[in-house]
Amino acid sequence: MPINAESGEFKPMIVAFCCNWCSYAGADLAGSSRLSYPADVKIIRVPCSCRVNPLFMLRAFQRGADGVIMCGCHPGDCHYTSGNYFARRRMALLFSMLEYLGIEKGRVRVEWVSAAEGQKFAITMNQFAETVAALGECKRLEDLRCQP
Amino acid sequence: MQRIGVFVCWCGSNIAATVDVDAVAQAVKTEPGVAFSTNYQYMCSEGGQAIIRNAIAEHKLTGIVVCACSPRMHEATFRKTAATAGLNPYMVEIANIREQCSWIHKDREKATVKAIILSRAAVAKLNLDSPLTAGETPVTKRALVIGGGIAGIQTALDIADAGYEVDIVEKTPTIGGKMAMLDKTFPTLDCSACILTPKMVDAAAHEKITLYTYSEVEKVSGFVGNFTVDIRKRARSVDADRCTGCGDCMEKCPSKKSKSEFNQGLSNRSAIYIPFAQAIPNVPVIDREACIKFQTGKCGVCQKICSAKAVDYEQQDEIMTRRYGAIVAATGFKTINLGRFEEFQYAQSPDVITSLEFERLCNAAGPTKGKVMRLSNHETPKTVVFVQCVGSRSTVECGKTYCSKICCMYTAKHAMLLKEKYPETEVYVFYIDVRTPGKGFDEFYRRAAEEYGVRYVKGMVGKVAEENGRLRVQASDLIADKQLVIEADMVVLAAAIEPDPSARNLATLLTASMDTNDFFTEAHPKLRPVESPTAGVYLSGVCQGPKDIPDTVSQAGAAAAKVIGLLAKDKLVGNPCVAGCNEPLCNGCSACELVCPYGAITYEEKTVMDHGVREQRRVASVNEALCQGCGACTVTCPSGAMDLKGFTNLQIMAEVDAICR
Structure with missing residues (x-):
């Protein structure tokens, strides 16, 4: 999101993909425990981390996101038994390609958050938002044709 | 083009205190496809749902977005509301503006902006939604239980008592499993056979239960409600319909050198055998590896002697194909191989035995008629050392990291039984921790230690060595902080338990998942403990994790209840998001x-x-x-x-x- 004209404060735009069974529930728990994290983080619910196509992440950067994070069940705990393993490998590949493209490492992250880890979810999002905010705006992949 | 209605919930003050709900409702009005938007105090209440129903009718909405709490909370509620108003229930999207917005943000302006963004994302998604219909499939009203131990028997009995057909497939020649081998059960010391054999008889006699012993599951296809299973009925070489169970064949069989599996190899059996006297079915089976007729062609004594003409050397394996609605895995456990724990001399010394072998020695129907004796010289031991956690809670490669759960209690039981039979015996128990978290368990352990004078020593046994016909046990006493050397006559090892090796193959057949120790995993460790993540597959007994008999029986009943719940349905409604x-x-x-x-x-x-x-x-x-x-x-x-x-x-x-x- 652009720099706030009045305060000059940079508000990053962060997309979080959360699997329905663990991380989305973890985010709900963070909410019901009233653990705050920046409003810059917007969550998209997917059935499983393996549903996250690397194209979705690229799309986010193309549309001006400053950071993208994917959360899933802990390895071995996937609701669909093996989905997060596929996701983990895909993201490893994607992240090395993003680095090659000049997207700083800190702008992408994978984190395993269980349904019981509301606190971990909030801490993760706070840290991630802080890292992304420090990196500033991400223009590298932004497609100007997508601007309204 | 969709006609979307957006309904913003206040959730009392839960949302409205930090989010300007009216601003959200106004902001989304300009989003593509939005035909109507409003806000209300409690959307999930009857009043709120009425607003949604009326709006659907009045504005001819094709889909609704509810901006409220987590979809994990009320998505199902609003889908029903949409359905009652004639809308496809899958034309509903939820924007989570409570758990993921109002509850975590304090700044009203920021929270309102975020709520608008989340709501427009839901609208964008709904614009591309299409009506979905969940498929329906019929349910085959028959269950398959794999494993005929106490877990399988209890599950089958409970399902059958509810009026559904059940088949039990057991790979050994008899049902009964490990419980049949036990002498007494903790903490009540009732005789294991006395409580198990009536259940075995019940299972065999039940009109809804069919037993397939000496059989294995070979192939599984299909899905919840409609499994097709191939069962291999291995050739017994004895016609079960003709056999009267007289036992003459076993008596006359000249090949009597095979180790009895039931007696843990402590006695021999004939090549044609029934595992134990109360076996069900009471029909012998020919061990073709040991049978002289099968190996050399020259014998045939059992066939000649059998007055019922039941022995049939030509019998072949039979493959049966059956259809089931639900499958229960109850494959049980075995004790781990102790050959690699060289410090205990298990493989070398006949006087070092496992707890299960000790159980057979204690048992009045066992190889020694209940006389506890050293296997080297048949004398009654004067000093017995029990070692706990052999391979359990272990970090060495040949051990298991988990606690086997039953060993503390059965060791207390063994020590007590031994003291009861031979009060003069000196009994030592070496332990890491004594774990007694069951009903009446701690009292039982304390009785062993306090009333029976069993000497509990906290510490591990480092080495067992044969010396002058006795066993020299070196151990540490962690509380007194000193090394102990005990001259013992017998050492009993509480070997860790592990899932039966057949479980691995079965998991592949069922596409059920397993943990790193080859225990079946549950659909949810707390909330769905008897279901496998694979729909229609249920778990009973130790195949899911170490547990004692009361826990196994409870879990068996729970698995049966889940199966009954499935079989009671005529049709299954699937998840349309496929x-x-x-x-x-x-x-x-x-x-x-x-x-x-x-x-x-x-x-x-x-x-x-x-x-x-x-x-x-x-x-x-x-x-x-x-x-x-x-x-x-x-x-x-x-x-x-x-x-x-x-x-x-x-x-x-x-x-x-x-x-x-």
Whole structure:
């Protein structure tokens, strides 16, 4: 999101993909425990981390996101038994390609958050938002044709 | 074009205190497709639902977005509301503006902006939603229980008592499992056989239960409600219908040198045998490896002696195909191989035995008629050392990291039984911790230690060595902080338990998941402990994790209740958010089939229209009853043919676009 004209404060735009069974529930728990994290983080619910196509992440950067994070069940705990393993490998590949493209490492992250880890979810999002905010705006992949 | 209604909930003050709900309702009005928007105090209340129903009718809405609490909370509620107003229930999207917005943000302005963004993402997704219909499949009203131990027997009895047909498949010649081998059970010391054998008889006599002993599951296909299973009924070489169970054949059999599996190899049995006197069915089986007739062709004594003409050397394995609605895994356990624990001399010394072997020695029907004796010289031991946690809670490679759970209690029981039979015996128990968290368990352990004078020593045994016909046990006493050397006559090892080796293959057949120790995993460790993540597959007994008899019986009942709940349904309604193949795009590469954890994708030759040309082609086909909707295939598909209904590529990208605007 652009720099706030009045305060000059940079508000990053962060997309979080959360699997329905663990991380989305973890985010709900963070909410019901009233653990705050920046409003810059917007969550998209997917059935499983393996549903996250690397194209979705690229799309986010193309549309001006400053950071993208994917959360899933802990390895071995996937609701669909093996989905997060596929996701983990895909993201490893994607992240090395993003680095090659000049997207700083800190702008992408994978984190395993269980349904019981509301606190971990909030801490993760706070840290991630802080890292992304420090990196500033991400223009590298932004497609100007997508601007309204 | 959709006509979307947006309903913003206040949730009392839960949302309205930090989010300007009216501003949200106004802001989304300009979003594409939105025909109506409003806000209300409690959308989930009857009043709120009435507002939604009326708006659907009045504004001819094709879909609704409810901006409220987490979809995990009320998505189902609002789907029902939509359905009662004549809308497809899957034309409903929830924007989570409570757990993921109002509850975590204090700044009203920021929270309101975020709520608007989340709501427009939901609108963007709904714009691309299409009505979905959940498929229905009929249920085969018959259950299969794999394993005939106490877990399997109890599950089968409970299901059968509810009026459903059950088949038990047991790989050994008799049902009864490990419990049949036990002498007494803790903490009540009732005789194991006295409580188990009536249950075995009940199972065999039950009109709804069919037993397939000496049989194994060979192939499983299908899905919840409609499994097709191939069962291999191995040749007993004895016609069960003719056999009267007189036992003459066993008596006359000249080959008597085979180790009795039931007695843990402590006694011999004949080549034609029944495992133990109360075996069910009471029909012998010929061990073809040991039988002289099968090995050399010269014998045939049992056939000559059998007055019922039941012995049949020509009998072949039989493959039966049966259909089931539900499958219960109850494959049980075995004790681990102690050969690699060289410090205990288990393989070398006959006087070092496992607890299960000790159990057989104690048992009045066992190889020594209940006389506890040293196997080297048949004398009654004067000093007995019990070692706990042999391979349990262990970090060495040949051990197990978990606690086997039953050893503390059965060791207390063994020590007590031994003291009762031979009060003069000196009994030592070496332990890491004594774990007694069951009903009456701690009292039982204290009785062993305090009333019976069993000497509990905290510490591990480092070495056992044979010396002058006795066993020299070196151990440490951690509390007194000194080394002990005990001259013992017998050492009993509480070997860790591990899942039966057949479970691994079964898990593959059932596409059920296992943990690193080969125990079956539950659908949820706390809330769905008797269900496998694979729909229609249930877990009973130790195959899911170490447990004692009371826990096993409770779990067996719980698994049965789940099975009954499934079989009581005439039709199963599936999850409509499943994968689908866009056939003209599919190139038949099999990538999706390989990543599918449920075996839901197969390939079919189909006629496909490709750019106006009709051609025969191999394309992916999704079995909607098997698909659980994870989406692994959608990302794997190189041509983008696979997509997930309810979470399509376009929908998720529309959400990304709406958020990053």
